[in-house]
Amino acid sequence: MGPQPERPVCGKAEEKGEMGTGTPYRWPVCVAAVLAVLTAVGFRTQALFHASLWGDEAFSVILAQAPASYLVTRPIVEHPHPPLYYAILKAAGGIFGLSEGTARGVSVVFGVATVLLMIVASRVLGATWEGVLASWLLAWSYLSVHVSQLVRMYSLLGFLALLALLLLARALADRRWQWWVWYGLCGVLLLYTHYLGGIVILALVIGGGACLLLDREKRSGGLAWLRLLVVHCAILLAFLPWAGRLLKHLGGLSSYMRIQELVRFGQQTPSTPIWLASTAIRLVSLLSFGERLPGRALGGLSIAIFLVLALWGLVRLLRTHASLGVLLASATVVPALFLVALSPRVPLQPPARYFALVLPGYLLVLASGMVGVAEAVGRRLGRWAGGCAVDILVLLCLGLTLPGLAKLYRGMPHADYRQVARRVVENRDAGDALVCLRAKEYALLDWYAAEPLPEGWHALGVDFPWASRELAPGLTLAEYSSVVGRRDRFVHWADSVETVAIGSLEVLLERSSQVWFLYALSETRLARESHSIIDPLGMILDWLEERYRRREIFSGDRFSLVLYEIHREE
DSSP states (O other): OOOOOOSSSSOOOOOOTTTSSSEEEEEEHHHHHHHHHHHHHHHHHHHTSSSOOOOOHHHHHHHHSTTTTTHHHSSGGOOOOSSSHHHHHHHHHHOSSSSSEEEEEEEHHHHHHHHHHHHHHHHHTTTTHHHHHHHHHHHHTTHHHTTTTTTSSSHHHHHHHHHHHHHHHHHHHHHOOOHHHHHHHHHHHHHHTTTTTTHHHHHHHHHHHHHHHOOOTTTGGGHHHHHHHHHHHHHHHHHGHHHHHHHHHHHHHHHHHHIIIIHHHHHHHHOHHHHHHHHHHHHHHHHHHHHHSSSHHHHHHHHHHHHHHHHHHHHHHHSHHHHHHHHHHHHHHHHHHHHHHHHHHHHHHOOOOGGGTHHHHHHHHHHHHHHHHHHHHHHHHHHHHHHHHHHHHHHHHHHHHHHHHHHHHOOSOOOOOHHHHHHHHHHHTTTTEEEEEHHHHHHHHHHSSSOOTTEEEEOOOOOOSSSTTTTTTTTOHHHHHHOOOTTTTTOSSSHHHHHHHHHHHHHHHHHHHHHEEEEEHHHHHHHHSSSOOOTTSHHHHHHHHHHEEEEEEEEEESHHHHHHHHEEEO
């Protein structure tokens, strides 16, 4: 059978000339694509280095510096995510040199590529104008900009999730087997980027099956069903080599979640109706603008408007582009529900950045609702009135997003380790001293120092067991291994961490004439509302405050680095 002509995913013929349907002029689409990409580049490179790397980003850098064999041979407890992102970061560092610019640049590239892919995908899916508008929304999306500046895998995860949706749509619309192969490869890349990629694959299985049920032509002869089954079996087989590490990580994660709920969030949980309402509000706010909105009245009204627009857009796609609507609904709603189900504290746990994988699909649905407004207004008041209605909605969305971006650019979401590194380097001849901090924080100081930390400076790391002292340069004290958990187990209880740490500090204080102690405090810990996971009961901090004075604080919006100068009592 010869190649079949390309057609949109939807089975219906599109009416030429209506906004949101038909094939628009090529030049307007190209101009819009170029402007959207330039806008995305501008927002993602603005204040790119406004703060130093933080703990999880340091972990990415540690693995990018480690030998390549570590990515596939070390126990999963030492790097609790699949290795693809770390391998890409390592390759980029090998080509351009592993600097902070290179590390953040990898995420910027995937963030911008997602904006461009949005337009490409929408043309293939038969909803070009919706995609053009969605690319603009994605270009200045607070969440997208945020993950595009992180030295983590979430920007790559969002890109691959959208690419998988596009490739499955092409495979369903075009009977050539090549598209199924490309989709299978993308599915494997998703799984090796982050375990949440498996939720995306599951959602696409559901959406693909629903598309075949809706379109008799696609499922004729059962060949499409066979291809759908075979390609997903192949994806699972390709992931089997990593399955053992996945099981180990899940065991460690369950312990981590229990400790988190116990020492950080406590036992109190809101009632189900209140939790559902607050979760829906925060989720729409996160995906549409950011995590916060100014003012209760304006914020509540804006949330309601954009929630209705998104629901209208989904209904509109289901009616006019049936298969596209089903795919988008599955790829967006299923992962979001899974993430919400992880914890009643969404988006605090799981982290808000996880939702980057559903952001492109949500914005395409939201854009469909905006185009629907233009069509409805245009039919009654004319095309110009419809265009003005969309302009007002876009400006409202932009106006609510910009304050959050401005705060992101102005503020320091995490304390600046660069200042502490300069202090250490300036005091390299201070004598026998100790810097006591977590393993990843020590690696950051080593990263920002012009050379490895001066001889005579040592570290006591209190951290989760997946922070390997072998991977962190310079982290050689035997005390480290006595504090952290062994293999895939966490320390028995939070107070045992503090007891061992304080005991080690007492011993080290006897050895040293001077000790500098660097301690990271969370925003909530400073407010005394809850405790840091690293010092759950406040024992270490209280021990310091009873005996020694605070020298200097390097503060951020989320964390403060407190530097103590400790002198041995004669």
